[in-house]
Amino acid sequence: MPARLDPRALTRELLAFDTINPPGMERACARHLGAMLEKAGFRVAFHEFAEARTSLIAQIGGSGDRPPICFTGHIDIVPLGSAPWSRDPFAGETDGDRLYGRGSTDMKSGIAAFVTAAIELAHDLARGPGLLLVITAGEEIGCEGAKYLADHKLLERAGAIVVAEPTGNYPYVGHKGLAWFEVETRGVTAHGSMPELGDNAIVKMARVIDDLAGFRFPVDSHAVMGKPTLNVGTIRGGLNTNSVPDRAAITVDTRTVPGIDHVHLCESLQALLAPRGARVRRVVDTPSLYTEPANEWVQEVFEACTPYLDAPPTPKTITFSTDGADLKRGFGGAVPAVILGPGEPSLAHQTDEWCSMSRIEQSTELFRGLMRRWNER
Secondary structure (H helix, E strand, C coil): CCCCCCHHHHHHHHHCCCCECCCCCCHHHHHHHHHHHHHCCCEEEEEEEECCEEEEEEEECCCCCCCCEEEEEECCECCCCCCCCCCCCCCCCEECCEEECCCHHHHHHHHHHHHHHHHHCHHHHCCCCCEEEEEECCCCCCCHHHHHHHHCCCCCCCCEEEECCCCCCCCECEECEEEEEEEEEECECCECCCHHHCECHHHHHHHHHHHHHCCCCCCCCECCCECCEEEEEEEEECCCCCECCCEEEEEEEEEECCCCCHHHHHHHHHHHHHHHCCEEEEEEEECCEECCCCCHHHHHHHHHHHHHCCCCCCCCCECCCCCHHHHHHHCCCCCCEEECCCCCHHHCCCCCCEEEHHHHHHHHHHHHHHHHHHHHC
């Protein structure tokens, strides 16, 4: 059996890799993890959707009719932001129970926890249905790595998925879908002193934004996820102050619930905005992820998490999207999934991001238990 690993130390190792996306450049981090897993007996394969944008799939066991359990996480991280950090974002500095660094909570600590558990149990997991680890590149901008794996049919099978995103070790049964759209208006430029000779694209866009405020989704609400949402996130337009703008563009972030098809949603937005001369283009598309809380395995996860929480968990969904939806599609769709990891959701993407080291230890224990239980079912 391999020597016991320290998931906190592994988190610090992973933080040292600069995988800010863009540009990502996850290859070195993926190779580091792949070498560790290969040494422990895992079969490892690397897949790149672009130069140095590396995801890895590692598997051990897999005998019998039952598929393996899958644990997944992404190794890319978001930019540091304009605010200065009080800690080195790549050094893994600690203060009390806090481990600081970009990606400490979102989500290199989650990866460190399940990789540690996987390596410690490798000997036992080599028999039976086994374990599948999917560690992706490019999650932060459209789940590019997971989409590549699913679209190229590089995922064989899994019986359940644990997405180790930041949840404070609370098990969530899904998340809303994510669809981003770019909306463009065109006009005719002219001198600002003679606006009647032009056609103002920004004025058109102002009317578009008013129309979006009244948009109604085809599904009003979901019993667990709540209501779908729409947000205008960016606006661009204009050449200079003394010219009539001939182009304006906005980006729109929608979060959807089961029953809303993103292709149809794009068509509905286009129909609404066409009278304004606007064109709508879908730029990011991640489906919703949801597993019925009554699912037997989900109930097992709830039971396993209860000792680490103030009260037994109740069905909830997380606010952000994950790779889980695309991986579930790649596995054939009918796979239960939970989102469960040591990071704190409120600290994701924040300046001076940190993760509780005790939570990292708890996650490792949790993940060991889920891996063992799956192989003993």
